Amino acid sequence: MSASPSSNDTLRRLAEVIDNRRQGDPDKSYVARLFHKGTDAILKKIGEEATETVMAAKDGDRQKIVYEVADLWFHSMIALAQFGLTPADVLAELERREGLSGLEEFAARKAQQREQGEAQ
Numbered sequence: 441m442s443a444s445p446s447s448n449d450t451l452r453r454l455a456e457v458i459d460n461r462r463q464g465d466p467d468k469s470y471v472a473r474l475f476h477k478g479t480d481a482i483l484k485k486i487g488e489e490a491t492e493t494v495m496a497a498k499d500g501d502r503q504k505i506v507y508e509v510a511d512l513w514f515h516s517m518i519a520l521a522q523f524g525l526t527p528a529d530v531l532a533e534l535e536r537r538e539g540l541s542g543l544e545e546f547a548a549r550k551a552q553q554r555e556q557g558e559a560q
């Protein structure tokens with residue numbers, strides 16, 4: 441399984457569709473219906489899809505993992521839109537972290553917290 445070179449375009453196009461659904465008819469559009477239900481309903485779907493992703497991974501079902509992560513990304517994108525954000529914001533954060541070791545970042549954060557604690 442591999443993504444096409446235009447994968448970022450896919451996220452951008454989907455984000456545009458999602459944003460356009462804000463004014464959509466809840467009877468005709470799943471995304472419009474979720475916007476209509478509000479933030480709690482969107483966040484509930486993220487919780488469900490995250491749980492389904494974990495279950496698929498525990499089963500080691502690779503096809504199901506892809507299916508459930510697609511559901512999770514899709515609903516996360518609706519949550520981003522709900523807060524005026526786009527996949528570009530998340531990609532920018534991932535780019536900012538590029539090459540920054542998670543262990544080094546963790547150690548730097550802990551050191552900063554210690555310094556702040558000592559200063560108080």
Ligand SMILES: N=c1c2ncn([C@@H]3O[C@H](COP(=O)(O)OP(=O)(O)OP(=O)(O)O)[C@@H](O)[C@H]3O)c2ncn1[C@@H]1O[C@H](COP(=O)(O)O)[C@@H](O)[C@H]1O
Binds near residue numbers: 468469472511
């Ligand atoms: N990518 C998706 C997409 N992925 C998942 N889903 C829907 O998300 C829902 C996920 O629900 P679940 O799997 O939890 O199942 P459920 O239907 O809630 O039922 P239960 O399992 O809870 O009983 C399903 O109704 C899926 O059809 C999606 N619906 C829409 N899109 C994209 O969004 C665009 C706009 O969709 P509309 O707003 O419906 O026009 C579409 O053209 C697609 O590109």
